[in-house]
Structure formats: structure tokens, C-alpha cells
Amino acid sequence: MSNLATIDKFENVQVGAPIGPEQIFLSKEQARRYARACGLDAPRFTDDEGARKEGLPGMIVPGNMSLGLLTKLVTDWVGQSGARIVRIGTTYRVLVQPDHTISLQGFVTHIYPEERACEIDLWIENEDGERMVTGTATVQFPK
Amino acid sequence: MVDYDPALIGKVFEITEPVTVTPEMIRNFCEALGETNPLYTDEQAAKNGPYGGIVAPPAFAITFRNGRHFFQNIPRFGRSGFDAGKDVEFVSPIRPGDQVTLNSSVKEIYEKTGRSGSMVFVVVRSTLKNQRGEVVAHIDHRFMHRA
Amino acid sequence: MPTILDLHSHSEASEDSRAPVEAYLNWIRLRRQQLPLDGIVLTEHRQWNPSSDYRALEDKYQIMVLKAAEVETDYGHMLVFGVNDDIASRFDFANVYLPAQELIDEVARMGGIVVPCHPGRPNVGLFEHYQRKPALDNVIAVEGLNGGSRKGENERSAELIAKFGYKATGGSDSHLVSLIGLCATRFEAEIKTIEDLVRELKTGNYEPVDFRPKRPQVRRAEPVEESEHRG
Numbered sequence: 001m002s003n004l005a006t007i008d009k010f011e012n013v014q015v016g017a018p019i020g021p022e023q024i025f026l027s028k029e030q031a032r033r034y035a036r037a038c039g040l041d042a043p044r045f046t047d048d049e050g051a052r053k054e055g056l057p058g059m060i061v062p063g064n065m066s067l068g069l070l071t072k073l074v075t076d077w078v079g080q081s082g083a084r085i086v087r088i089g090t091t092y093r094v095l096v097q098p099d100h101t102i103s104l105q106g107f108v109t110h111i112y113p114e115e116r117a118c119e120i121d122l123w124i125e126n127e128d129g130e131r132m133v134t135g136t137a138t139v140q141f142p143k
Numbered sequence: 144m145v146d147y148d149p150a151l152i153g154k155v156f157e158i159t160e161p162v163t164v165t166p167e168m169i170r171n172f173c174e175a176l177g178e179t180n181p182l183y184t185d186e187q188a189a190k191n192g193p194y195g196g197i198v199a200p201p202a203f204a205i206t207f208r209n210g211r212h213f214f215q216n217i218p219r220f221g222r223s224g225f226d227a228g229k230d231v232e233f234v235s236p237i238r239p240g241d242q243v244t245l246n247s248s249v250k251e252i253y254e255k256t257g258r259s260g261s262m263v264f265v266v267v268r269s270t271l272k273n274q275r276g277e278v279v280a281h282i283d284h285r286f287m288h289r290a
Numbered sequence: 291m292p293t294i295l296d297l298h299s300h301s302e303a304s305e306d307s308r309a310p311v312e313a314y315l316n317w318i319r320l321r322r323q324q325l326p327l328d329g330i331v332l333t334e335h336r337q338w339n340p341s342s343d344y345r346a347l348e349d350k351y352q353i354m355v356l357k358a359a360e361v362e363t364d365y366g367h368m369l370v371f372g373v374n375d376d377i378a379s380r381f382d383f384a385n386v387y388l389p390a391q392e393l394i395d396e397v398a399r400m401g402g403i404v405v406p407c408h409p410g411r412p413n414v415g416l417f418e419h420y421q422r423k424p425a426l427d428n429v430i431a432v433e434g435l436n437g438g439s440r441k442g443e444n445e446r447s448a449e450l451i452a453k454f455g456y457k458a459t460g461g462s463d464s465h466l467v468s469l470i471g472l473c474a475t476r477f478e479a480e481i482k483t484i485e486d487l488v489r490e491l492k493t494g495n496y497e498p499v500d501f502r503p504k505r506p507q508v509r510r511a512e513p514v515e516e517s518e519h520r521g
Contacts, residue, residue, distance in 0.1 A: 015316060015317070015320055016317070016320050016321070024177070030175065030177075033171075033174065033175040034175035034176065036171070036175075037168070037171040037172050037174070037175040037206075038172070038175075038206040039206075039208060063226040063228070063229070064202070064205050064206065064226075064229075065175075065176070067202055067205060067229055067231070068172075068176050068200070068202035068205075069176060071200065071201050071202040072176055072177075072178055072200065072202070075180060075200065075201065076180070082193060084201075084233070085201050085233060086232065086233055087230070087231065087232050087233065088201075088202075088230075088231050088233075089228070089229070089230035089231070089308060090228045090229055090230075091227065091228040091285075091306065092225075092226060092227055092228050094440075106468075107467075107468045109309075109313050109317060109466075109467035109468055110310060110312075110313040110316070110467065119308075119313070119467075121466040121467055121468040121469075123466075128441065129505045130440060130441065134465070134466060135228075136308045136466065253305070254386055255335070255336070255362065255386055256362045256366075256367070256386050256413065256414050257413065257414055258411055258412045258413055258414065259413065260413045261386070
């Protein structure tokens, strides 16, 4: 699991608390490994030339992989607290291309005290600080 | 305004054959994401965890493919289609040995303009169930077509 | 007394936002030092809801919540301030091809004001439309600073503003709670109502303000495969 800060219990969740940031170098090989694991065999996910033939600037990271990485950011944050992610929504704004450093991060933005749940803003940033993928997630803590 | 048959909305157009989840599939998925959480990767640790055994990471739910004819069944508007995003509700964990089916229907169609020009969004709602008929996840896929 | 307002934001009423209005206000309250806002304006996409009422939230958080709309036209996206029954029945806000000149003129006649937003954005900003079509008449202000803009877009907006002498506003264009208020507009006059806002946009003095934090330098991280093989 990541070395980033985790939350131990609902009572310690605070609006404004950061999730991450986690910076990773997303290599072509890792992107291909994801595509293979998920049966995504379209050329756009496996090589630059294949992607260009589809009118893309080069190989791209599957949108599902971005969602997977953001989900992992949240499950790493909840750690051993017993909380679980119950919902995530993502919007793919800019193509994510491999062989770049990306930053995964978020903030706790809202707490639902009766439900013992919280809402989180999430995003993936490129090296220029541009948000390529944005989204939100809901985390449910044990009742 | 975008023109489509309103009868499309809500009509289930596909139910897939069951896919059996293997430990290898979960392991490959975890490795691809750099996932090391013992709940998903360590049999012994997972036995003592809340699920009593290994479960797949939540995002594994979106790896189930729609059927071969899925894209033929989605209404198409204009040229090219892109995955514009997803909303996923994780309902139940997925375990090795589970057999997962998807049923899909068109939830919504809407038009808007943006950086890419005129776009039509087709939102497909997929519901995943396991062999016990339990809902595993609901997924809203947003497909963007450029006019 | 000056007033600072985020003139462009989307709540969960917009299909691409999940931000509850209360969460926006709570966020601003908790970040008062970084976000010295007096209020926000909700500019939901392609719709107008006359009955949504945020007075209880305004009282609770002591932050103004005004309502406007973001509509789509043949010259790109535009913010409509001062929407009333006449304007709402004259124009179908769900139409993504509204006639921009007619919108600008009729809304002004009916007591509101139209402010083209993110004018530097491809396809839906004035800058690109002006490359191939005559400039619109009677535009008073455009959104000079948009928090959702990508590289070069705000710069193109600045170029347009300089060329045509438009006034400039600022807004976050937030669809996420944590982005509210990062760009806003500072008005010299006091604004307490939507009527005040429309008056000031038409004849007042204002400028965009930028509350976005400076980004730390991003260093290239190690490839995942290499670090996994260390002990």
C-alpha cells in the first residue's frame, strides 16, 4: 500500500483534509499491463503507431485505468479503518498519455454525519498542473 | 436538438454470458494497478479481514466487458465515440469464483457543446450481478459522440 | 464597500457537477483567508430553475448565493445574469444553438445582461468564432479569467479583451467543491442582490481576481517496476 496518510476513523475525517497527493510515473509497460489484464486490445492502448492510426497523438492510458488509480487512492486512504468506497464518478477531460509523471490527489469536501459518510473530490494532474481526469467519490465508514 | 426514438430509453438491450472471476484475474488486475492492499492480494491476511477472504479491488467491477455486439446496440450520433467518464456504485464485493453478468440499457441521451464542438452523450447503465442474483455494481458509462 | 463574487459555478443541478451548494459555502467558510468571497453565482448549464431557494444557506453561512445560467449559442457559451420570467420564456435554455446576438440584445432589453464565458476556449469561446464571423454588437464584458481554462485559453481571452475593449470578469467555472472561488470578480461597489449585480456588470467597475495557489514543482517519479524490485 502507499506511504501516504490514512484515516483511522470517521470521527477524524475533516472537510479540507487532503487525500494524497501521490505522484507516479505511468509507464507504457504499466499501461499495456493494465490493458492486457482487462482484455483491452484496441491499438490505442498498446502502441503509439496503432494509436496514431486511430487519429490520436500516441498511445493513451485507458480511462478505466485512471478510474482504477483514483479508486486505489481512496482505498489506500481508508486503510484499515473498515470504511469502503461506495461510489466513484470520473470525467475524462484530457487524454492521459503514458511515460509521464501524474499526480493523484483529492480533498474531503463534505461530511454526512448521520450516514457516517464523506464526499471526496479527486483528480489526476499532469506535469503542467492540468487536470486530465476529475471526479468525486463517496466513502462509507462503519456504522 | 438531437433526434432519437424515446422508446430506446430504459430498454435492456443486452445481458452478457456469465464471466467467472479467477484468482489470476484479480492478481493481474492488482499488479497492473500497483495494488498491494492485503485485502486484495494476501490470502491469509484477507481471511482475517472484513470479507473473510480475498476480494477484488472495487475498480475491478469496471473490467467486465459488454458483449460483442454492445457497440452495435448503442445509438450512434455523428462520428467517433469516446469514453467520456463513468459513475460507478460499488454494491457488493467480487470474490474469486463469482460468475458475473451485465445487463445494459440506455439511461439517457443529451446534447451539449464544448471544446470538442457539438457532442451527443449516450449514457448506458450497466448492472452487474453475481451468480446469487446479488447486485455487485451499477455503472453509468458516458459515451461521447462528436457531431 | 467592494464585493468579491465567484461569477461562474455549477452545483449538482448541472449534469456534470456533484457539488452540493452547501458544500461550496462550507468550503468557502473554512478557507476564508484564501477565499475572501462575499458570494457565489450559480450558473447551471442549459437550465433555469426559478424556485430554487438558497436563503436558508445564505443565512447559515453568511455568504451570498445568486442565480444565473450558462447557455450555449452560435457564438459559444454565455452567462446570463438577471434571468426573469420574460427571459426564461423568451429563450429555451436547453437549446444548444441559441442565437447569440438576439440573446444579448433581448436579455438586455428585458433587464439582464449576457457575459460570454471562457472566450478563449476552442469551439465554445468568442475568440475562435470571431476568426470567422462578425463580432457581436453590444457586448459589455466577457469572462477574462476562467478557473477551468487550459493553457493559452485565458491568454486568448486577454487578447480579445484588449482588442475590443471589453470589461473582464472572473469565475471559477467550478464543478468540484474544492475549486469554488479560485477565480472571482472584485467589484468596487457593494452588491447585495442580482439587480445590483446586473447594474454593476453593465456600468460599474470590476476586475477578475485570482486566488489559485502557486503549484509546487512536479518532479519526475520513479518507474513503478524499478522501485518494486528494491528490498
